[in-house]
Amino acid sequence: MKNLIEVKNIKKNYGKKEAVKGISFNVEEDEILGLLGPNGSGKTTTIGMLLGLLKPTSGQIFINNLKLEENRIQILEMINFISPYIELPKKLTVKQNLYVYSKLYKIQNIKERIEYLSEKLRIGELLNSITGELSSGQKNRVSLAKALVNEPKVLLLDEPTASLDPEVGDFIRTFLEDYKKEKKISILLASHNMNEVTRLCKSVLMMKNGEIIDQGKPEDLIAKHGRTNLEEVFLKLSRSESEFN
Amino acid sequence: MKVSLTRIYGLFLRHFYLITRSFPRILDLVYWPSIQITLWGFISNFFATHTTYYNNAVGVILTCAILYDFLFRTSIGFNMLFLEEIWSRNFTNLFIAPMRIGEILTSLVITALIRSLIGLVPAILLTSPLFGISILDLGIFLFFLFLSLYIFGITLGILVSSGLLRFGPSFENIAWSTMFLLAPFGCIYYPIETLPEIFQKIAYVLPLVYIFEEARNILINQTVNIENVYYAFIWNAFYFSLSIALFYYSFNAAKNKGTLINMGE
Numbered sequence: 001m002k003n004l005i006e007v008k009n010i011k012k013n014y015g016k017k018e019a020v021k022g023i024s025f026n027v028e029e030d031e032i033l034g035l036l037g038p039n040g041s042g043k044t045t046t047i048g049m050l051l052g053l054l055k056p057t058s059g060q061i062f063i064n065n066l067k068l069e070e071n072r073i074q075i076l077e078m079i080n081f082i083s084p085y086i087e088l089p090k091k092l093t094v095k096q097n098l099y100v101y102s103k104l105y106k107i108q109n110i111k112e113r114i115e116y117l118s119e120k121l122r123i124g125e126l127l128n129s130i131t132g133e134l135s136s137g138q139k140n141r142v143s144l145a146k147a148l149v150n151e152p153k154v155l156l157l158d159e160p161t162a163s164l165d166p167e168v169g170d171f172i173r174t175f176l177e178d179y180k181k182e183k184k185i186s187i188l189l190a191s192h193n194m195n196e197v198t199r200l201c202k203s204v205l206m207m208k209n210g211e212i213i214d215q216g217k218p219e220d221l222i223a224k225h226g227r228t229n230l231e232e233v234f235l236k237l238s239r240s241e242s243e244f245n
Numbered sequence: 246m247k248v249s250l251t252r253i254y255g256l257f258l259r260h261f262y263l264i265t266r267s268f269p270r271i272l273d274l275v276y277w278p279s280i281q282i283t284l285w286g287f288i289s290n291f292f293a294t295h296t297t298y299y300n301n302a303v304g305v306i307l308t309c310a311i312l313y314d315f316l317f318r319t320s321i322g323f324n325m326l327f328l329e330e331i332w333s334r335n336f337t338n339l340f341i342a343p344m345r346i347g348e349i350l351t352s353l354v355i356t357a358l359i360r361s362l363i364g365l366v367p368a369i370l371l372t373s374p375l376f377g378i379s380i381l382d383l384g385i386f387l388f389f390l391f392l393s394l395y396i397f398g399i400t401l402g403i404l405v406s407s408g409l410l411r412f413g414p415s416f417e418n419i420a421w422s423t424m425f426l427l428a429p430f431g432c433i434y435y436p437i438e439t440l441p442e443i444f445q446k447i448a449y450v451l452p453l454v455y456i457f458e459e460a461r462n463i464l465i466n467q468t469v470n471i472e473n474v475y476y477a478f479i480w481n482a483f484y485f486s487l488s489i490a491l492f493y494y495s496f497n498a499a500k501n502k503g504t505l506i507n508m509g510e
Contacts, residue, residue, distance in 0.1 A: 014502070014503065044506065045503070048503065048505075048506040051337075051341045051506075052341070052500075053337065053340060053341065053500065053503075053505040053506045054500055054501075054503055054505070054506060055497070055500040055501050073343045073344075073345060074343075076341060076342065076343035077343040079341070080341070081337070081341050083337070085334070085337075086334055086335070086336075086337040086338055087333060087334040087335060087338075088333075088335060088338065089259060089263065089329075089333045089335050090333055091262075091263055091266055091267060091333075092259070092262050092263060092266065093262075093266075096258075096262045099258070100255050100256075100258050100259045100262070101255075101338070101342065102255075103251055103252065103254060103255025103256075103258060104252050104255040104256065104339075104342040104343070104344060105342065105343065106249060106251050106252065106343075146338070
């Protein structure tokens with residue numbers, strides 16, 4: 001399988017503080033990789049570097065074999081991101097937002113693309129609604145539609161189901177599984193929902209204090225650490241100061 | 246890779262939709278320039294009828310008020326466009342879209358012009374029936390004066406946006422006060438000789454003084470001093486280039502510092 005994301009020994013320092021301490025990993029096409037770790041472990045910094053919003057202090061990032069540092073625009077055309085901490089302009093309708101972002105990503109058949117995403121994400125009846133007036137579940141699906149407007153090869157997800165009710169959360173997870181399978185895309189998923197990670201991810205990276213402290217398939221990590229589920233593994237790793245520092 | 250007109254148009258649309266969807270926003274754009282011009286019109290009328298010095302006061306002051314308001318609206322308009330992205334927490338979405346810095350700036354420059362004109366045109370139309378004044382008395386040079394003011398307004402907008410990029414939303418207060426800081430040195434309503442000598446030296450390195458001196462020169466002396474227009478453009482070219490360089494520098498600094506991912510938090 002081809003690696004769509006290749007991260008080679010990236011570091012990020014803020015002054016004397018080392019936010020990310022030389023991590024390396026790959027994500028293959030048609031793979032979802034989970035990025036786990038307690039708050040402040042370096043997950044957001046890592047995602048920021050993959051999006052080109054942060055410049056690594058050292059190391060290299062390749063997306064679809066292109067070096068990010070030298071091909072920022074070309075890479076941004078094939079990547080997208082969703083996070084509960086960023087929003088679409090609230091005063092615009094859903095359709096206007098999707099239209100604007102289709103233009104920014106230079107989509108050719110905008111009408112067809114919006115119709116396709118509306119049907120897949122069940123937002124057809126929301127297209128003329130004001131984005132700021134939607135419920136969190138509706139906003140989440142609209143943000144996902146925006147994130148898929150450019151048919152990304154690489155999708156970065158930061159807590160994609162945070163604050164959603166179980167039904168909407170399950171809908172999003174099922175959608176992501178199907179979409180990944182259909183389009184053979186790579187997904188990097190940062191989440192604190194361990195059931196979600198266990199269900200969606202082929203393998204996971206555990207980060208702590210800017211380092212990868214463990215990695216592997218969820219079932220292998222559970223077995224390796226002698227626990228019954230990924231949440232217990234997460235708690236063990238995030239609490240064990242002496243073992244990893 | 247070439248500059249994309251589609252992306253420039255896309256970002257323009259984002260702000261066009263925002264303005265046209267909101268009546269209070271349109272009202273806000275029209276309201277302040279019109280109130281400003283009306284107020285200055287009555288003040289100028291009062292001076293003109295109570296002193297002999299201010300023979301031509303209404304025309305001169307109102308024309309300068311309109312020109313200054315255009316500058317103010319352009320600068321604030323540009324800042325507003327940038328701040329809208331921060332307030333709506335859309336900043337990250339914008340900077341992860343495949344847009345070049347030049348495309349973002351071009352789109353905001355065009356949008357800022359349209360925002361300014363929405364406010365300016367009603368204000369200009371008001372001056373004729375209310376005070377019998379027409380800014381068109383400046384003739385063909387009106388275009389050059391407006392162009393100079395537009396470039397300087399955009400320059401200030403880009404400088405403030407660079408600050409927002411570099412320092413984050415805490416720089417917002419500076420965005421509102423830039424024009425007030427520069428206004429005394431711009432010699433908008435008075436000749437440069439009114440300023441103390443040290444202030445005159447500062448004023449001479451800003452394009453504003455040449456623009457407003459020339460507006461007064463045309464209206465009072467009915468002559469054109471092409472040197473003023475020339476110097477205004479020279480200083481504009483200098484500050485505009487500086488602002489673009491600073492914006493690129495701030496963008497790179499923000500990528501090092503992490504401001505782009507924390508913006509709006």
